[in-house]
Amino acid sequence: MTADYIKSVITTVADYPKPGIQFRDVTSLMQDSKAFGTCIDMLAEHYRHHQFDKIAGTEARGFIFGAPLAKALGCGFIPIRKFNKLPRPVLRQSYQLEYGEDVLEIHKDAVHSGEKILLLDDLLATGGTMLATIALVRQLGGLVEHAAFVVNLPDLGGADKLTEQGITCHALCEFEGD
Numbered sequence: 001m002t003a004d005y006i007k008s009v010i011t012t013v014a015d016y017p018k019p020g021i022q023f024r025d026v027t028s029l030m031q032d033s034k035a036f037g038t039c040i041d042m043l044a045e046h047y048r049h050h051q052f053d054k055i056a057g058t059e060a061r062g063f064i065f066g067a068p069l070a071k072a073l074g075c076g077f078i079p080i081r082k083f084n085k086l087p088r089p090v091l092r093q094s095y096q097l098e099y100g101e102d103v104l105e106i107h108k109d110a111v112h113s114g115e116k117i118l119l120l121d122d123l124l125a126t127g128g129t130m131l132a133t134i135a136l137v138r139q140l141g142g143l144v145e146h147a148a149f150v151v152n153l154p155d156l157g158g159a160d161k162l163t164e165q166g167i168t169c170h171a172l173c174e175f176e177g178d
């Protein structure tokens with residue numbers, strides 16, 4: 001199975017959630033047992049020779065891809081959640097994205113100083129979500145050098161912003177200029 005197949009099972013929804021946005025909906029990929037499993041296998045293969053202590057996945061779809069990848073790589077999993085969803089003491093970071101703004105939180109005891117953390121989300125657009133996630137993990141002393149995605153939207157510039165932060169990005173497919 002190739003990146004082209006993964007791309008072909010992602011549905012594009014025009015004007016969602018706001019006029020002018022081409023929403024790349026990965027739920028159609030998740031429904032395809034072959035494509036979903038292959039995404040996890042491809043990501044696991046890519047990071048096979050790396051050593052991570054934990055994967056940090058961002059709510060909501062970062063949980064769906066991040067948890068099975070953590071199992072495959074033998075790592076722990078950290079849920080980075082939206083505002084007021086975590087029950088114990090948190091760090092909080094607000095951020096902008098393609099169609100609005102939001103707040104992310106992490107449990108203060110989720111990362112121990114010096115731990116190597118792989119960041120994971122379904123999609124990279126402006127990079128706002130991932131930059132907020134990086135800020136949270138780094139404030140707790142986590143070492144962050146890699147971020148993985150199923151989809152990158154290069155026109156929105158997120159990958160460039162992550163590169164400026166010293167992050168190497170890996171995405172299984174891209175939607176460009178359409």
Ligand SMILES: O=P(O)(O)OC[C@H]1O[C@H](OP(=O)(O)OP(=O)(O)O)[C@H](O)[C@@H]1O
Pocket residue numbers: 058059060061062096097098102121122123124125126127128129130158
């Ligand atoms: O690179 P960015 O511009 O920050 O955009 C990427 C984020 O946008 C989507 O989530 P969304 O904020 O729609 O939240 P949801 O997962 O709760 O639906 C996607 O799952 C990423 O997390």
Ligand SMILES: Nc1ncnc2[nH]cnc12
Pocket residue numbers: 021022023024025097098099123125126153
């Ligand atoms: N165009 C898009 N499609 C899906 N998720 C997104 N998050 C930010 N922009 C997005």
